Amino acid sequence: MRKLAEHNIPLREASITQVHSVLRDGNPLIVHTSMFANALASLANPKQQQQWVPLAEKNRIIGTYAQTEIGHGTFVRGLETTAIFDPETKEFVLHSPTITSTKWWPGGLGKTANAAIVMAQLYTQGKCYGPHPFFVQLRDFDTHHSLPGVILGEIGPRLGINSQDNGYLRFDHYRIPRTNMLMRHSQVLEDGSYVKPIHNKLSYGTMVWTRVAIVHSCSKKLACAVTIATRYSAVRHQSELVPGKPEPQILEYQTQQYKLLPHIASVFAILFSASSVLRMQRNVAASISKGNVELLPELHILSCAMKALSSQDSTQGIETCRLACGGHGYIASSGLPSLYTSTTCTITYEGENTVLLLQVARYLIKSYRAGLEGLPVLPSVMYLTAPSAMHQSPPLSNQALIEAFRISSANLVKETESRLCRQFNLEQNFHYAWNRCSVALVHCAELHSRYYMCEKFLSTVESIRASDRVRSVLQDLCRLYLIHHITLNQGHFLRSGTLSGVDLSTLEEEMYELLAKLRPQAVPLVDAFDFRDELLGSTLGAWDGRVYERLYEEAQKSPLNKTDVSKAYHKYLQPLMKSNL
Numbered sequence: 001m002r003k004l005a006e007h008n009i010p011l012r013e014a015s016i017t018q019v020h021s022v023l024r025d026g027n028p029l030i031v032h033t034s035m036f037a038n039a040l041a042s043l044a045n046p047k048q049q050q051q052w053v054p055l056a057e058k059n060r061i062i063g064t065y066a067q068t069e070i071g072h073g074t075f076v077r078g079l080e081t082t083a084i085f086d087p088e089t090k091e092f093v094l095h096s097p098t099i100t101s102t103k104w105w106p107g108g109l110g111k112t113a114n115a116a117i118v119m120a121q122l123y124t125q126g127k128c129y130g131p132h133p134f135f136v137q138l139r140d141f142d143t144h145h146s147l148p149g150v151i152l153g154e155i156g157p158r159l160g161i162n163s164q165d166n167g168y169l170r171f172d173h174y175r176i177p178r179t180n181m182l183m184r185h186s187q188v189l190e191d192g193s194y195v196k197p198i199h200n201k202l203s204y205g206t207m208v209w210t211r212v213a214i215v216h217s218c219s220k221k222l223a224c225a226v227t228i229a230t231r232y233s234a235v236r237h238q239s240e241l242v243p244g245k246p247e248p249q250i251l252e253y254q255t256q257q258y259k260l261l262p263h264i265a266s267v268f269a270i271l272f273s274a275s276s277v278l279r280m281q282r283n284v285a286a287s288i289s290k291g292n293v294e295l296l297p298e299l300h301i302l303s304c305a306m307k308a309l310s311s312q313d314s315t316q317g318i319e320t321c322r323l324a325c326g327g328h329g330y331i332a333s334s335g336l337p338s339l340y341t342s343t344t345c346t347i348t349y350e351g352e353n354t355v356l357l358l359q360v361a362r363y364l365i366k367s368y369r370a371g372l373e374g375l376p377v378l379p380s381v382m383y384l385t386a387p388s389a390m391h392q393s394p395p396l397s398n399q400a401l402i403e404a405f406r407i408s409s410a411n412l413v414k415e416t417e418s419r420l421c422r423q424f425n426l427e428q429n430f431h432y433a434w435n436r437c438s439v440a441l442v443h444c445a446e447l448h449s450r451y452y453m454c455e456k457f458l459s460t461v462e463s464i465r466a467s468d469r470v471r472s473v474l475q476d477l478c479r480l481y482l483i484h485h486i487t488l489n490q491g492h493f494l495r496s497g498t499l500s501g502v503d504l505s506t507l508e509e510e511m512y513e514l515l516a517k518l519r520p521q522a523v524p525l526v527d528a529f530d531f532r533d534e535l536l537g538s539t540l541g542a543w544d545g546r547v548y549e550r551l552y553e554e555a556q557k558s559p560l561n562k563t564d565v566s567k568a569y570h571k572y573l574q575p576l577m578k579s580n581l
């Protein structure tokens with residue numbers, strides 16, 4: 001917090017700095033500095049901001065974002081917590097009517113936060129208007145005791161992020177002033193009448209903002225993992241590449257290069273996509289302040305697509321890096337296990353990935369159908385019904401590969417839409433038909449998202465002007481990324497006829513050459529991420545390469561090494577040894 005103040009970084013931007021990495025196994029303030037701060041900035045009206053933002057900035061109020069309940073996370077419309085307006089007292093009454101309505105998971109809710117943005121079903125004048133955000137004080141600002149009518153606790157140990165207190169929360173007819181409803185987009189007036197927003201999903205804005213932040217953070221997490229594994233692979237010598245010759249650095253093995261280099265490339269692909277979505281988000285935020293919500297659906301879909309792909313890629317990448325370090329990757333001091341556990345949760349939180357990909361697929365199908373009917377569609381999906389441009393680029397050039405992605409994606413959407421129509425004819429119900437096609441729909445969303453990421457990677461690299469040498473290395477890395485993802489998705493390219501079996505063999509050959517060409521760049525590339533040793537927190541990945549010394553030094557810190565004979569010997573082992581069992 002002192003660093004943020006020193007560098008004049010507003011609270012809501014803290015989550016895209018590395019400040020949260022200081023605490024390696026989860027930061028109890030992360031939802032305060034990210035979602036809570038953003039909800040105040042984007043969902044509260046100016047008067048409410050004046051009231052709460054300075055207090056939040058000074059950490060007098062420590063907040064969280066309490067939306068998920070034990071019974072519902074994904075299906076926000078199914079939330080059960082109620083906020084019923086009482087026109088007599090001009091208050092909302094918050095209540096948790098069932099066990100399933102218990103708020104469950106919010107970061108910092110258990111012991112840290114004294115306030116929350118609570119999403120609850122808004123009732124006024126006898127009518128339900130769906131989930132809306134409310135500012136709710138949970139604890140006394142001085143004593144930190146929970147307030148009467150508020151039941152709080154921590155949910156227990158998790159796979160990771162255990163230095164964070166994920167919590168639960170129940171309300172027992174807890175009253176808050178009318179003016180605690182966040183009223184920038186919709187309002188309940190004193191007489192109880194409801195003023196609707198200009199778009200009914202504006203209250204979901206904090207989720208969209210967080211999804212964008214997650215994309216950025218996934219590239220950082222993956223960058224940490226590839227830095228550790230690549231440096232270690234340059235230090236570690238094992239086996240014989242040529243019988244009788246000295247043991248080589250494990251980075252000399254082609255299989256090791258194949259494990260690491262595509263994930264180094266992935267860091268850039270995710271980072272460049274994150275920058276592009278962030279730019280779009282800033283434009284959309286500016287438009288919304290002027291009352292224009294035209295681009296909101298596009299931002300929603302793009303943030304769902306990039307959050308899903310980046311969380312999946314970074315989680316898989318980190319696990320591959322861990323495995324690439326052999327046994328030492330399994331030790332906590334390598335830093336890799338906690339990178340994994342604090343990244344795999346991004347697949348689930350802020351919208352479970354399958355669910356987000358189905359949102360993307362819904363948009364693709366709707367846009368495809370609209371395009372066929374000649375209706376206007378947004379630029380990012382015009383390609384679904386635009387004529388093929390494959391022949392315009394030299395065969396197997398980068399541009400041709402991007403076109404192959406685009407045409408394959410359009411082809412998959414077309415095939416899946418036909419399947420959806422056939423299924424609809426059988427079922428006579430759109431929703432059942434949709435469910436019967438949902439695996440294919442997720443594949444459509446994944447391929448479209450990969451196409452977007454590949455395109456952003458290539459266009460960003462091509463625009464580098466500062467250094468020809470840097471551009472040349474990144475061009476090779478980008479080429480490797482494109483070919484790697486084509487080889488992983490060969491079926492789609494063969495089905496669409498954009499690439500032949502011979503093309504795929506040629507590309508595979510080129511990929512092996514690129515691995516060898518990029519091998520000398522591996523260490524400089526990860527060094528250029530420029531992580532301080534303190535931030536990496538890894539015995540395997542420190543800059544000086546003293547892997548074995550650090551492992552040995554770290555082992556000395558184990559509490560079991562404080563004495564030669566442990567207490568357990570006297571308590572359990574000795575009796576066991578004497579028991580003749």
Ligand SMILES: CC/C=C\C/C=C\C/C=C\C/C=C\C/C=C\C/C=C\CCCCC(=O)SCCNC(=O)CCNC(=O)[C@H](O)C(C)(C)COP(=O)(O)OP(=O)(O)OC[C@H]1O[C@@H](n2cnc3c(N)ncnc32)[C@H](O)[C@@H]1OP(=O)(O)O
Pocket residue numbers: 015016020026027030031034035065067068073074075076077107161164201202204205207208210213214217296297300342349350351352355359362363366
């Ligand atoms: C706790 C973590 C601790 C430590 C982590 C350690 C390290 C982290 C390191 C770094 C992180 C760094 C940065 C990140 C910053 C902060 C994050 C930190 C922690 C985050 C903690 C996680 C917090 C949460 O999880 S909060 C809860 C999130 N919950 C969800 O995301 C719920 C998902 N569900 C939904 O969003 C919706 O229910 C739905 C979209 C799936 C469906 O909504 P609904 O049913 O209402 O709509 P539909 O009928 O399906 O669609 C109707 C139309 O509306 C459109 N739509 C939907 N949503 C939106 C939107 N947001 N905007 C615009 N339009 C929208 C939809 O497309 C439909 O349109 P159509 O035209 O009719 O087709």
Ligand SMILES: Cc1cc2nc3c(=O)[nH]c(=O)nc-3n(C[C@H](O)[C@H](O)[C@H](O)COP(=O)(O)OP(=O)(O)OC[C@H]3O[C@@H](n4cnc5c(N)ncnc54)[C@H](O)[C@@H]3O)c2cc1C
Pocket residue numbers: 031064065066067068071072073074075104105106107161166345348349350351352354355358
């Ligand atoms: C570490 C962590 C921190 C969190 N922090 C917060 C927080 O600060 N605040 C907060 O409010 N929440 C928080 N959450 C909750 C999180 O947002 C939810 O867990 C998440 O949105 C997923 O919802 P769920 O748990 O209900 O999963 P479910 O929706 O029950 O998912 C279970 C399975 O059902 C599938 N499924 C569900 N719906 C559909 C569908 N329509 N179509 C196809 N398949 C479907 C999913 O794909 C998944 O495979 C956190 C969760 C975690 C793990």
